[in-house]
Amino acid sequence: MICFDLFIGFLKVGLFAFGGAYGAIPLIRDVVLSYGWLDDEMLTYMIAVSESTPGPIMVNLATYVGSSQAGFPGALIATAAVVLPSFVIILLIMALLKKLLKNPYVQAVLRGLKPCIIGIILATGVYMILKNGLVMRSGALQIRPLILTAALGAVYFGSGKVKKGGISPIGLICLSAVAGIAAYGWR
Amino acid sequence: MILLTELFLTFARIGLFTFGGGYAMISLIERCCVEQKQWITHDEMMNVTVIAESTPGPIAINCATFVGYKQKGLPGAVAATIGMVLPSFCIIFLISVYLDGFLEIAWIAHAFMGIKIAVGLLILDAAIKMIRKMQKKPIPRTIMLFAFAAMLLIDFFALRVSSITLMLIAAVVSLALFLMKRDPGKEGAAK
Numbered sequence: 001m002i003c004f005d006l007f008i009g010f011l012k013v014g015l016f017a018f019g020g021a022y023g024a025i026p027l028i029r030d031v032v033l034s035y036g037w038l039d040d041e042m043l044t045y046m047i048a049v050s051e052s053t054p055g056p057i058m059v060n061l062a063t064y065v066g067s068s069q070a071g072f073p074g075a076l077i078a079t080a081a082v083v084l085p086s087f088v089i090i091l092l093i094m095a096l097l098k099k100l101l102k103n104p105y106v107q108a109v110l111r112g113l114k115p116c117i118i119g120i121i122l123a124t125g126v127y128m129i130l131k132n133g134l135v136m137r138s139g140a141l142q143i144r145p146l147i148l149t150a151a152l153g154a155v156y157f158g159s160g161k162v163k164k165g166g167i168s169p170i171g172l173i174c175l176s177a178v179a180g181i182a183a184y185g186w187r
Numbered sequence: 188m189i190l191l192t193e194l195f196l197t198f199a200r201i202g203l204f205t206f207g208g209g210y211a212m213i214s215l216i217e218r219c220c221v222e223q224k225q226w227i228t229h230d231e232m233m234n235v236t237v238i239a240e241s242t243p244g245p246i247a248i249n250c251a252t253f254v255g256y257k258q259k260g261l262p263g264a265v266a267a268t269i270g271m272v273l274p275s276f277c278i279i280f281l282i283s284v285y286l287d288g289f290l291e292i293a294w295i296a297h298a299f300m301g302i303k304i305a306v307g308l309l310i311l312d313a314a315i316k317m318i319r320k321m322q323k324k325p326i327p328r329t330i331m332l333f334a335f336a337a338m339l340l341i342d343f344f345a346l347r348v349s350s351i352t353l354m355l356i357a358a359v360v361s362l363a364l365f366l367m368k369r370d371p372g373k374e375g376a377a378k
Binding site for chain 1: 202203204205212237238240241242243244245246247248249252253256257261264268271272274275276278279280282283284286290294296297298299300301302303304305306307308309310311312313314315317318321326327328330331332333334335336337338339342343347349350351353354356357358359360361362364365366
């Protein structure tokens with residue numbers, strides 16, 4: 001039964017995840033939280049792990065969630081489910097519907113989808129920063145996450161201004177790990 | 188059979204050596220499949236990128252399926268796609284077995300307190316980059332702002348509304364606007 005849920009859940013992710021990995025993160029949060037597979041904390045950790053290991057982020061998250069819920073079969077089913085829609089859609093487009101994407105109605109739908117996804121990604125980013133950086137679990141304002149957020153934000157967005165491209169995502173994750181140890185290592 | 192093995196191995200190598208998701212992968216796929224193996228042309232590669240952006244799913248999977256199908260039909264598509272997925276599947280599966288144990292080690296838990304904040308910043312940055320590339324027109328901007336506000340409300344109040352619902356609404360609204368613009372006297376067709 002859990003395997004069936006995993007399959008349906010990640011099929012939804014694969015089918016609606018437009019706009020690459022960051023478009024998929026809000027969807028995966030949605031599915032994973034609504035089934036109660038992981039909490040927000042663990043999911044955030046796994047996003048960082050997926051970003052720091054090779055391969056498509058969506059596939060990495062599917063494998064992890066599947067494995068955490070139902071071991072190896074779960075990992076296999078969730079991964080297959082997240083890959084299946086894009087696999088089938090590309091085959092259909094190549095074999096049958098070469099002009100599908102140029103169809104004006106399809107274009108109109110895509111024109112609506114793209115800004116909507118950007119809005120969803122923006123909201124997810126803002127929400128995660130507010131939740132992790134300002135108000136932690138108890139709801140009380142805590143000083144360490146606040147300082148970490150300000151410092152990491154300044155370094156990351158500042159580096160893009162100094163040097164073209166700035167710090168890479170993996171660079172930021174390594175830096176934040178060191179900053180986390182530095183901030184929480186002492187009592 | 189040799190070609191199938193080659194497709195599988197090439198995409199397994201791409202899957203193993205690209206960090207940071209889709210767009211980082213495109214340059215490597217370009218180098219392997221266009222310059223070295225000459226499986227597809229540069230123009231076709233640009234085409235796949237556009238298709239990948241307009242279809243759901245991981246961009247890397249879209250590319251692997253496309254190249255594999257082009258070379259060897261359905262078996263080729265399967266070989267390339269499995270090759271793409273396999274390395275990260277193995278790595279993440281191993282991590283998933285040990286991660287809980289890792290998090291009990293104090294300094295690793297501390298590191299993740301910092302990492303958690305970095306993830307939020309990365310998502311915000313991705314959104315900002317997409318907004319910069321977005322068309323500066325009133326309709327997409329309005330849709331973007333509505334989606335942003337709605338999603339923020341959903342997150343903060345833990346509402347049971349899926350982001351898929353928001354996407355379906357945006358698609359219907361955009362289609363309706365298109366049909367309304369088109370209908371009156373077919374003026375739109377003249378442009």
